[in-house]
Amino acid sequence: MQKFSAFALAKEALSGQKGWDRQWRDAAPKPAYEAIIVGGGGHGLGTAYYLAKKHGLRNIAVLEKGWIGGGNTGRNTTIIRSNYLFDESAALYDHAVKLWEGLSADLNYNVMFSQRGVLMLSHNVHDEQVFKRHVHANRLNGVDNEWLSPEQAKSFCPPLNIGPGMRHAVTGAALQRRAGTARHDAVAWGYARAADALGVDIIQNCEVTGIDRDASGRISGVQTSRGAIATRRLGIVAAGNTSVLMAMAGQRMPLESYPLQALVSEPIKPIFPCVVMSNTIHAYISQSDKGELVIGAGTDAYISYSQRGALHISSHTLEAICELFPMFRRMRMLRNWGGIVDVTPDRSPIIARTDVPGLYVNCGWGTGGFKATPGSADLFAYTMAKDEPHRINAPFNLERFGAGRLIDEAAAAAVAH
Amino acid sequence: MTQTYRLATGGLIDRSRTVPFTFDGKAMTGHAGDTLASALLANGVHLVGRSFKYHRPRGIVSAGAEEPNALVGVGRDEGHYTPNLRATQVELYHGLRAESQNRMPSLERDVGSITDRLWRFFPAGFYYKTFMWPKGAWTKFFEPRIRAIAGLGRSPAAPDAARYAQIYAHCDVLVIGAGPAGLSAALTAAETGARVIICDEQAQFGGALLAEPGKSAWLAEQRARLAGFANITMLPRTIAFGYFPHNMIGLAQDLTDHQGEASDDAPRGRLWQVRARQVITATGAIERPLVFPDNDRPGIMLADAARTYVERYAVKPGNRAVVFTAHDDAYRAAVSLHRAGVAIAAIVDLRESPAGPGLDAARTAGLPVRTHATIIGTEGNLRVAAVSVATIGETKSERIACDLVLMSGGFTPSVHLFSQSRGKLAFDPALDAFIPGTPAEPTIAAGAAAGCQSLEAAIASGRAAGLSATGQAVAAPVAETGAAGFLGEVPHGRDPASVRAFVDFQNDVTAKDITLALSEGFRSIEHVKRYTTTGMATDQGKTSNMNALGIVSKSLGVAIPSIGTTTFRMPYTPIPFGYFAGYARGELVEPVRETPIHAWAAEHGAVFEDVSLWKRARYFPRGAETMHDAVARECAAVRAGVGLFDASTLGKIEITGPDAAEFLNRMYVNAWTKLKPGRLRYGILLREDGFIIDDGVVGRIADDRFHVTTTTGGAARVLNMMEDYLQTEFTDLKVWLTSTTEQYAVIAVQGPRARAVIAPLVEDADISAAAMPHMSVVECRVAGVPARLFRVSFTGELGFEINVPADYGRAVWEAVAQAGQAHGIVPYGTETMHVLRAEKGYIIVGQETDGTATPDDVGLTWAIGKAKPDFVGKRALARTALASQTDRKQLVGLLTADPAEVLEEGAHLVADPAQAVPMTMLGHVTSSYWSAALNRSIALAMVRNGRARIGQTLHVPLPGRSVAVTLTDPVFYDPEGARLDG
Amino acid sequence: MLLIPCPYCGERPEIEFSYGGEAHVVRAPANATDAEWTAFLYQRSNARGSYAERWRHAHGCGRFFNARRNTVTDFFEQTYKIGEVPA
Numbered sequence A: 001m002q003k004f005s006a007f008a009l010a011k012e013a014l015s016g017q018k019g020w021d022r023q024w025r026d027a028a029p030k031p032a033y034e035a036i037i038v039g040g041g042g043h044g045l046g047t048a049y050y051l052a053k054k055h056g057l058r059n060i061a062v063l064e065k066g067w068i069g070g071g072n073t074g075r076n077t078t079i080i081r082s083n084y085l086f087d088e089s090a091a092l093y094d095h096a097v098k099l100w101e102g103l104s105a106d107l108n109y110n111v112m113f114s115q116r117g118v119l120m121l122s123h124n125v126h127d128e129q130v131f132k133r134h135v136h137a138n139r140l141n142g143v144d145n146e147w148l149s150p151e152q153a154k155s156f157c158p159p160l161n162i163g164p165g166m167r168h169a170v171t172g173a174a175l176q177r178r179a180g181t182a183r184h185d186a187v188a189w190g191y192a193r194a195a196d197a198l199g200v201d202i203i204q205n206c207e208v209t210g211i212d213r214d215a216s217g218r219i220s221g222v223q224t225s226r227g228a229i230a231t232r233r234l235g236i237v238a239a240g241n242t243s244v245l246m247a248m249a250g251q252r253m254p255l256e257s258y259p260l261q262a263l264v265s266e267p268i269k270p271i272f273p274c275v276v277m278s279n280t281i282h283a284y285i286s287q288s289d290k291g292e293l294v295i296g297a298g299t300d301a302y303i304s305y306s307q308r309g310a311l312h313i314s315s316h317t318l319e320a321i322c323e324l325f326p327m328f329r330r331m332r333m334l335r336n337w338g339g340i341v342d343v344t345p346d347r348s349p350i351i352a353r354t355d356v357p358g359l360y361v362n363c364g365w366g367t368g369g370f371k372a373t374p375g376s377a378d379l380f381a382y383t384m385a386k387d388e389p390h391r392i393n394a395p396f397n398l399e400r401f402g403a404g405r406l407i408d409e410a411a412a413a414a415v416a417h
Numbered sequence B: 001m002t003q004t005y006r007l008a009t010g011g012l013i014d015r016s017r018t019v020p021f022t023f024d025g026k027a028m029t030g031h032a033g034d035t036l037a038s039a040l041l042a043n044g045v046h047l048v049g050r051s052f053k054y055h056r057p058r059g060i061v062s063a064g065a066e067e068p069n070a071l072v073g074v075g076r077d078e079g080h081y082t083p084n085l086r087a088t089q090v091e092l093y094h095g096l097r098a099e100s101q102n103r104m105p106s107l108e109r110d111v112g113s114i115t116d117r118l119w120r121f122f123p124a125g126f127y128y129k130t131f132m133w134p135k136g137a138w139t140k141f142f143e144p145r146i147r148a149i150a151g152l153g154r155s156p157a158a159p160d161a162a163r164y165a166q167i168y169a170h171c172d173v174l175v176i177g178a179g180p181a182g183l184s185a186a187l188t189a190a191e192t193g194a195r196v197i198i199c200d201e202q203a204q205f206g207g208a209l210l211a212e213p214g215k216s217a218w219l220a221e222q223r224a225r226l227a228g229f230a231n232i233t234m235l236p237r238t239i240a241f242g243y244f245p246h247n248m249i250g251l252a253q254d255l256t257d258h259q260g261e262a263s264d265d266a267p268r269g270r271l272w273q274v275r276a277r278q279v280i281t282a283t284g285a286i287e288r289p290l291v292f293p294d295n296d297r298p299g300i301m302l303a304d305a306a307r308t309y310v311e312r313y314a315v316k317p318g319n320r321a322v323v324f325t326a327h328d329d330a331y332r333a334a335v336s337l338h339r340a341g342v343a344i345a346a347i348v349d350l351r352e353s354p355a356g357p358g359l360d361a362a363r364t365a366g367l368p369v370r371t372h373a374t375i376i377g378t379e380g381n382l383r384v385a386a387v388s389v390a391t392i393g394e395t396k397s398e399r400i401a402c403d404l405v406l407m408s409g410g411f412t413p414s415v416h417l418f419s420q421s422r423g424k425l426a427f428d429p430a431l432d433a434f435i436p437g438t439p440a441e442p443t444i445a446a447g448a449a450a451g452c453q454s455l456e457a458a459i460a461s462g463r464a465a466g467l468s469a470t471g472q473a474v475a476a477p478v479a480e481t482g483a484a485g486f487l488g489e490v491p492h493g494r495d496p497a498s499v500r501a502f503v504d505f506q507n508d509v510t511a512k513d514i515t516l517a518l519s520e521g522f523r524s525i526e527h528v529k530r531y532t533t534t535g536m537a538t539d540q541g542k543t544s545n546m547n548a549l550g551i552v553s554k555s556l557g558v559a560i561p562s563i564g565t566t567t568f569r570m571p572y573t574p575i576p577f578g579y580f581a582g583y584a585r586g587e588l589v590e591p592v593r594e595t596p597i598h599a600w601a602a603e604h605g606a607v608f609e610d611v612s613l614w615k616r617a618r619y620f621p622r623g624a625e626t627m628h629d630a631v632a633r634e635c636a637a638v639r640a641g642v643g644l645f646d647a648s649t650l651g652k653i654e655i656t657g658p659d660a661a662e663f664l665n666r667m668y669v670n671a672w673t674k675l676k677p678g679r680l681r682y683g684i685l686l687r688e689d690g691f692i693i694d695d696g697v698v699g700r701i702a703d704d705r706f707h708v709t710t711t712t713g714g715a716a717r718v719l720n721m722m723e724d725y726l727q728t729e730f731t732d733l734k735v736w737l738t739s740t741t742e743q744y745a746v747i748a749v750q751g752p753r754a755r756a757v758i759a760p761l762v763e764d765a766d767i768s769a770a771a772m773p774h775m776s777v778v779e780c781r782v783a784g785v786p787a788r789l790f791r792v793s794f795t796g797e798l799g800f801e802i803n804v805p806a807d808y809g810r811a812v813w814e815a816v817a818q819a820g821q822a823h824g825i826v827p828y829g830t831e832t833m834h835v836l837r838a839e840k841g842y843i844i845v846g847q848e849t850d851g852t853a854t855p856d857d858v859g860l861t862w863a864i865g866k867a868k869p870d871f872v873g874k875r876a877l878a879r880t881a882l883a884s885q886t887d888r889k890q891l892v893g894l895l896t897a898d899p900a901e902v903l904e905e906g907a908h909l910v911a912d913p914a915q916a917v918p919m920t921m922l923g924h925v926t927s928s929y930w931s932a933a934l935n936r937s938i939a940l941a942m943v944r945n946g947r948a949r950i951g952q953t954l955h956v957p958l959p960g961r962s963v964a965v966t967l968t969d970p971v972f973y974d975p976e977g978a979r980l981d982g
Numbered sequence C: 001m002l003l004i005p006c007p008y009c010g011e012r013p014e015i016e017f018s019y020g021g022e023a024h025v026v027r028a029p030a031n032a033t034d035a036e037w038t039a040f041l042y043q044r045s046n047a048r049g050s051y052a053e054r055w056r057h058a059h060g061c062g063r064f065f066n067a068r069r070n071t072v073t074d075f076f077e078q079t080y081k082i083g084e085v086p087a
Helices: A006-014 A042-055 A087-107 A125-140 A150-156 A184-197 A242-248 A311-324 A370-386 B036-042 B111-117 B137-149 B180-190 B207-211 B213-228 B303-311 B329-339 B357-364 B416-420 B455-469 B511-519 B525-532 B545-556 B577-581 B598-603 B627-640 B660-667 B715-728 B754-761 B806-823 B830-839 C034-042
Strands: A035-038 A060-063 A118-122 A146-148 A172-176 A201-203 A208-213 A219-224 A227-230 A234-236 A256-265 A275-278 A283-287 A293-299 A332-343 A350-353 A359-363 B014-023 B026-032 B071-074 B082-086 B096-099 B164-176 B196-199 B232-235 B238-244 B248-254 B269-281 B285-287 B300-302 B320-325 B343-349 B373-379 B386-391 B397-401 B404-408 B411-413 B425-428 B433-436 B443-445 B502-504 B607-611 B614-619 B643-646 B651-656 B680-686 B692-702 B705-710 B736-739 B744-750 B776-782 B785-791 B799-805 B826-828 B889-896 B923-931 B936-944 B953-958 B961-968 C003-006 C010-013 C018-022 C050-056 C064-070 C076-081
Touching: A035 A042, A042 A060, A042 A184, A042 A370, A060 A184, A087 A125, A087 A184, A087 A370, A118 A125, A118 A150, A125 A146, A125 A172, A125 B607, A125 B923, A146 A150, A150 A172, A184 A201, A184 A370, A184 B525, A208 A242, A234 A242, A242 A359, A256 A311, A275 A311, A283 A311, A293 A311, A311 B577, A332 B577, A350 A370, A359 A370, B014 B036, B026 B036, B164 B180, B164 B455, B164 B577, B180 B196, B180 B207, B180 B213, B180 B269, B180 B455, B196 B238, B207 B213, B207 B303, B213 B232, B238 B269, B238 B416, B269 B416, B269 B455, B269 B577, B285 B303, B300 B303, B303 B320, B303 B329, B303 B404, B320 B329, B320 B373, B320 B386, B329 B343, B329 B357, B329 B404, B343 B373, B343 B397, B373 B397, B411 B433, B416 B443, B443 B455, B502 B511, B502 B545, B511 B525, B511 B545, B525 B545, B598 B614, B598 B806, B614 B627, B614 B830, B627 B643, B627 B826, B627 B830, B627 B923, B643 B806, B643 B830, B651 B660, B651 B715, B660 B705, B660 B715, B692 B715, B692 B776, B692 B785, B705 B715, B715 B736, B715 C050, B715 C064, B744 B754, B744 B806, B754 B799, B754 B806, B776 B806, B785 B806, B799 B806, B830 B923, B830 B936, B889 B923, B936 B961, C003 C076
Parallel strands: A035 A060, A035 A234, A060 A201, A118 A275, A234 A359, B014 B096, B164 B196, B164 B269, B196 B232, B269 B443, B300 B404, B320 B343, B320 B404, B643 B826
Antiparallel strands: A118 A172, A146 A172, A208 A219, A219 A227, A256 A293, A256 A332, A275 A283, A283 A293, A350 A359, B014 B026, B071 B082, B071 B096, B238 B248, B248 B269, B285 B411, B373 B386, B386 B397, B425 B433, B607 B614, B643 B744, B651 B705, B651 B736, B680 B692, B692 B705, B744 B799, B776 B785, B785 B799, B889 B936, B889 B961, B923 B936, B953 B961, C003 C010, C018 C050, C050 C064, C064 C076
16 A cells, blocks of 8 residues: 655655555455445445454455445544443443544544544533533543533633523533544545555445345345345445345344434634534534534434435524524535434444344444444454454344343433423 | 726616725725625726635636635624625625635735645645644644634624524415526416515526616516516525425525615524425526636636626726637627727637637627637736637647636536435536436426526526416427537646646635546545535535536546536525524523413522423522522421422323223323222333333322323423324223323422411312322312312422412412411422432432333332233333343432532442442442431432342442442431321 | 325424324234334334335324325325325
8 A cells, every 4th residue: 555644745746646546446346255345434444444454354345335435424523522421332432532543543544533622511400410420430431521610611612602691501511532523534535545455345336236145044145236246244334224235134123214414614714622512402513624614413303315304403403503602603504414324222333243144234323423433343343253242342232122231322311300 | 996997887886876895904985786896896806815725816706606716704893794705795885894814914915825835735635645643743733734724714703793584485486596587487477376486696686687788678677577466576685595305495585784784673684494386496507617727816707707797787807808718608798898998809719610699799899719729827926917828739829918817618507406406417418517307396497597598598498487387388398509618627738737727716626636536546526526625615616516527527538427416415505504593592592481480489589490491490599598508498498397399390191081091001000990089199101112201190080080290301202102102002092181281380388387388278178187198189279279289299298289270370379388487388499309309219200210220120110000911111021131130220329438428410339449440330329419307418329239239338439539338228218108197 | 394294184394293203013912022022112114215104293183193205205105094094
């Protein structure tokens, strides 16, 4: 793999940028592979990379029905954090954050992981109770997270309104300093380039139309828009379309797919130093390197694969943004888009073997899959290579629902009394 | 400065009104009817901005919404400041203050332009290839510097002073765009009596005709006809920005921007959400720049824009022009400028043998035309000074001095909204353009947006659209009359490595950047877009996308339809957040729910807390009391005497009908059949998965009538769940559900003297201990008001809850307060309620439980009606895998070794506080308070296998120390329940 | 915002409705096996394309009803009352 560096840039600057290699080959499918990953997003490409790098598999294909990184990888608001409540989640997401911290160097691709800090706003007594429970649990799990007063939160994020007259006053915030953002496209491209260098075939415009099983029921291959391909190890990592693919193997999933929207403003000079989230009033905001305010909205109420959400959903989020940051009320929405998120009954992901020998699935990341990308990919590669889960992803199995061992981060924040 | 470049006659400006304005502090004047761009040009100003990446000097390229370069910040103060506005869309008003952006210290001298001199080091995607070392340097060092160079304008520094309005509307036909096609469509549809809305982004209707003095009479006639239809709503200054499912269109109507927001009392803008039976998109077309070396200098503009400045604004955009074209329309511009006194130094046509009426007119006017020729470079720093022209394929070039270059690569139909509606685009090879193909919604494209380039064709297609939209027959398809132009980088014969031919002006994406992306393996047009950022600037590729496609097509040897386009996303042009937020501000963000007793509580100094949408009194401080002091006092008063508590926020559902008891049997875990009228029971509601979702006291008022209470936050959820089962699952039951949450005020009177306080107020009922035991209900009158009187306790003391019609809530409350004075009655809030219930080990759903707790986990197995064949969640509880778990978290009490230590809620418990991180956590503190009654701290916790650990010591690690706790039964106070009877 | 044809009230905007998830998911009987019960509780077709779902006209007539909607285009194919057999 050609080495990217300041030196290489300088050399190419003087020779007309003619010496750059393709970052990955535009591979055509071979008749058979040792392992096939369906889904060319960050999680899928990363899985292929770690399968090749850490587990020695060489004959691997990633099948992507469109262009790599074109699903939720390229549509999310790039928030990365690990201050989750439950031990299982904290271990999973912190595994990812640790990998994020070395990812640019590992891939020799600047994924622009920016540890700007994520502030999660509290608006009432119940929020405080929930966030403090997180802070305590995180500390004992070795995950950084601290409680800030409203004044401390404002000093960390000066545009924040903590003044009187707000419908939902800011009563404090939880801050994870190691959290932040990354450049989503670079994650897909960086993994693709590094995986390609290890011999992985990245096959775009290749839609899976069927899953083949042999007489014993084991996976034997896939049917695609570019022909049949044999394999005995198949990993489905196709956020948004998991149910559709798993149905091809006769598997009904505990999933529902919802539209999720995001939007950006026009670019402005640096004004917003961190990420701010408010779960209570559905607002997520940061500023990209380019200068755009990047804003995440909530999901629509209904199942849809349309990749677009309703205006009243994004408007609701902008109401909250304008209330929290009244100086942004005149900023203008530049672009709005939608993705499809797979949601499980407990809002936690599934990274697991299935009842079908040779079939593995990585799905159910809901609205927050990007942050887990390297961790998810690493653990899924482990699971596919060893045919058993890693200690960290073992709880994120398919059986937990029937067993009543939910990992319900959302319910933990639910309000009643 | 005088308007040196203003023509003596012509244009739609009002010369009688001179309008002063400033640009970067420099005072100038324009006329009413000018845009900021036309006024700047009238004053000879072309240099208006700096580009995003290279900070190149940039001028005005267009006369409309597609403007990529001339971006300015406008506003008289920070409360009215908006960055990144297009000077071509800003209507001039008296006193307008505009400033240029992305430059330091000045527009003419910008230190950021160092990146322009070092451009070879900053190709597309350079940032992916460096800044990776050392670890952490990206966040701390490189990123802040890159961010400082990026961004365009600056954020307003103060809160927005404006207000915004929103409206919903319905119509038969929504016409978007009031050019010739749109006007024809609207009039044709209106003639049938259809309700028509027609909107246009400009101040005046007319579209392209506003720059056609020869058509002014026709335009005036159409406008007069429009005004004659009562069934037409006209919305000028209104941008249709988004196309949503089921033919809902978002419109943004500017109300006061064009007046400089003279008053903040009137709304600045209005968001329309229009549901239309039919939509007609008559959104016009956008001229394409030509991609040639150094095509971005100030003074290089689109040909049709230059013509518009002459004809509509009476402004001469320069003195000596070179016209570069691949389309006949630019000749029209050349003739127009020539007549206005601009010297046409040359018309350079890429085509080998062009023909057309424009060319004929130019030749008649004696203008010099060079065909099969190209521009291979330009000169001039802050303004174009010369171009080099060569015959295609030859290296010998001619230098032509000029201060203005017009360019035209042909026209791109504005298919944004059609594409947003998910209609399929079709590629028209005759036009080299995508035009609307198969629609997905009831929508029709007309005019230039559908590929019609002549006025006659546009009017005819508008008329046909109007007929079709109202269900009438259309005689014949409209014949197409347009011509293609040029897509991609023009031939220039120079070393591609050494020249920059800009495709996306604002983002500084060059033709070479696109070929670099292709050579690095980015083949999908979406990849090319994301890697180079072409089309991702604030103009969203309106002038650049087709040229980028042209370059990709030529480089890969693939036809454009096989490449496809990038996705068109809303909004069409940027829309202020304020439009979407609308009226939501302060208390209008979400409704505030207040109880009938709220005002009394406020008058008595209550501190409130938010619980879902409700405001609840949290405590009633006296004098300088802290919350701790007030709560201790309130608790003591309830335990020793009597307290008064507003429980009105509890959800309430009236369940009636002959099968009401059976319905409850199936919904709640408890058994209800044997509950006698006049008695209460604590009910637990599970989800179908077996986990607790709600709880509350249920009273049987009569055989066929129950009064159900729910948690404050759960009322709507529970009712919806009950309706769901009633309507879709238990359809055999005759039951009626009514939400009564807001019908009753609920006044809790708690404490040993509770009966003594209310007894004098109660009529028609015997509330003695014998006649009215704990957990009973009686219908009576309290303070003369019909009431449902519950004898119930959430404190462990003798207690009553008085349910009275909400309108009488405050009167009854005050009567109780009055009657209680002799007994020392004290009002208390939710915080005291929490302490008192925690002392008794009563759970709060959502605090002790978190969506993963079963009844057994919180010690409520006793409540389950085990003989019942079914209830919601029963089967789930019986799942082998759930029932066999031995390490589930269970509710216990905690006592700290130091009685003064009040644990923090949310703190976690471990067996060994000295263990290494990550620690093995056994549970967490759910509730923790200072107990005045016990004179020590108490806490509730959910702990793994907790009931078996009662008596053991665990530890709560805190920063720098650890607190030892003993696990106890969760009932701390009066475990025998002796106090319930007072 | 979808325009939803309530079988009782006619077309109304989506904000008047609450969503009820997949339709025709039959509640497993009390004697169902663990596997059957888990399937009832959690597994959904989540179909891409024609999808049977439930809505409640919560801020209107209050009724639950069934719908068939294409989850790719979001267009409703039909709506029908609870207990009715779709056309």
